Amino acid sequence: MLSIERGKIFTVTNGIINDGFILIDNGRIKEISSKPIKGNFEKINAKGKLVFPGFIDAHSHLGLFALEGGWEGFDGNEMTNPSTPAMRAIDAINPQDPAYKDAISAGITTIFTGPGSGNVVGGQSVIMKTYGEIADEMIIRNPAGLKCAFGENPKRVYTEKSQLPTTRMGTAKVFRETLSKAKEYYENKKKKKKVSFDLNMEALIPVFEGQIPLRIHSHRADDIVTAIRIAKHEFDLDVVIEHGTDAVRVRDFLAKEKVPVVVGPLLNVSPKVETRSASFENPTKLVEAGVLTALMTDHPVIPIQYALIQAGVVAYQGGLGEEKALELITINAAKILEIDKDYGSIEKGKVADIAIYDGHPFSTTGKCDTVLVCGKAVFKGGKHV
Numbered sequence: 001m002l003s004i005e006r007g008k009i010f011t012v013t014n015g016i017i018n019d020g021f022i023l024i025d026n027g028r029i030k031e032i033s034s035k036p037i038k039g040n041f042e043k044i045n046a047k048g049k050l051v052f053p054g055f056i057d058a059h060s061h062l063g064l065f066a067l068e069g070g071w072e073g074f075d076g077n078e079m080t081n082p083s084t085p086a087m088r089a090i091d092a093i094n095p096q097d098p099a100y101k102d103a104i105s106a107g108i109t110t111i112f113t114g115p116g117s118g119n120v121v122g123g124q125s126v127i128m129k130t131y132g133e134i135a136d137e138m139i140i141r142n143p144a145g146l147k148c149a150f151g152e153n154p155k156r157v158y159t160e161k162s163q164l165p166t167t168r169m170g171t172a173k174v175f176r177e178t179l180s181k182a183k184e185y186y187e188n189k190k191k192k193k194k195v196s197f198d199l200n201m202e203a204l205i206p207v208f209e210g211q212i213p214l215r216i217h218s219h220r221a222d223d224i225v226t227a228i229r230i231a232k233h234e235f236d237l238d239v240v241i242e243h244g245t246d247a248v249r250v251r252d253f254l255a256k257e258k259v260p261v262v263v264g265p266l267l268n269v270s271p272k273v274e275t276r277s278a279s280f281e282n283p284t285k286l287v288e289a290g291v292l293t294a295l296m297t298d299h300p301v302i303p304i305q306y307a308l309i310q311a312g313v314v315a316y317q318g319g320l321g322e323e324k325a326l327e328l329i330t331i332n333a334a335k336i337l338e339i340d341k342d343y344g345s346i347e348k349g350k351v352a353d354i355a356i357y358d359g360h361p362f363s364t365t366g367k368c369d370t371v372l373v374c375g376k377a378v379f380k381g382g383k384h385v
Helices: 099-105 152-159 168-190 199-208 221-234 247-257 282-288 304-316 322-328 331-337
Strands: 002-010 016-025 028-033 042-045 050-053 055-060 108-113 121-129 139-149 214-218 239-243 261-263 293-295 354-357 368-373 376-380
Touching: 002 354, 055 293, 055 304, 055 331, 099 108, 099 304, 099 368, 099 376, 108 139, 108 304, 108 331, 121 168, 139 199, 152 168, 168 199, 168 221, 214 221, 221 239, 221 247, 247 261, 247 282, 261 282, 282 293, 282 322, 293 304, 293 322, 293 331, 304 322, 322 331
Parallel strands: 002 042, 002 050, 055 108, 139 214, 214 239, 239 261, 261 293
Antiparallel strands: 002 016, 016 028, 050 354, 108 121, 121 139, 354 368, 368 376
């Protein structure tokens, strides 16, 4: 067993414990207390330090788009067909990408990573830990979502190829057609009818069974509404909006529809028409409207280690405040990823992913000192173990 002693514990869901104690056993949090926990344990002295749950990046392409080199490490977009649901992120993830260590050094212990937005239907994403050598052993959930995209990206890609879709109508057609074929395939299988095996259609079965959501890249308000119209209203499927630059314009609609939004990136906005309304205040407006909201780096768009600085800017310049901004990269992200029973806060019984800082992580002066993954110290004294 291991104890973290005398740190200022930000539980996220149950307030702050000054001079607190955490007991960890078998990779999970066994006890949290404001008083010393008696016993002969290995101890981490966190006096004068701040203790947080491991941070979560709710949308990235970590391991699929290398920061180093060029096409050799760009494996997130199979842009040979606008609908490629059978693509699996796990088959292209490179855990030796140096950005995984960058994530750990910032206390980011869990990520959602998957295909890019070149195709209308891009493939299956995963939720994984950021510590490890073998992708399969780092996985928390696979598949965790099916990537789809509306707006400028698929239009640009396939206009250059003189191929459908070159308009928003074409994107909607490809999306609707894929879902229609998948629904027929799924219903025929349920009825025990003979079907010709189709790997693309098989990839959509977890979506129709409600096991994973459609993770839909969309910036402009009308694209967000179109995505919900088709996926949720026509096919009754679960949806998460990714990026959602214009989501504030339809925030009451999103709250009514109970559709979560993963906002960002906000530190480095691409010069596109559909992203011109990006603002550090947007997450605040969504939260105030009752929309379940998280932040993303969209790594490598924002290098993953700057997730905390981005959250800090949302907290201070965006007006959300430290407490609510912290939720965007912890419990809210965990809820959207549907892993909040085990991650996203410091609570008894949850996985012991912990980040210990010598100052507030939203500040440029705050430095990560220690990181635990499943109760094991993988970063200690500011160095990788």
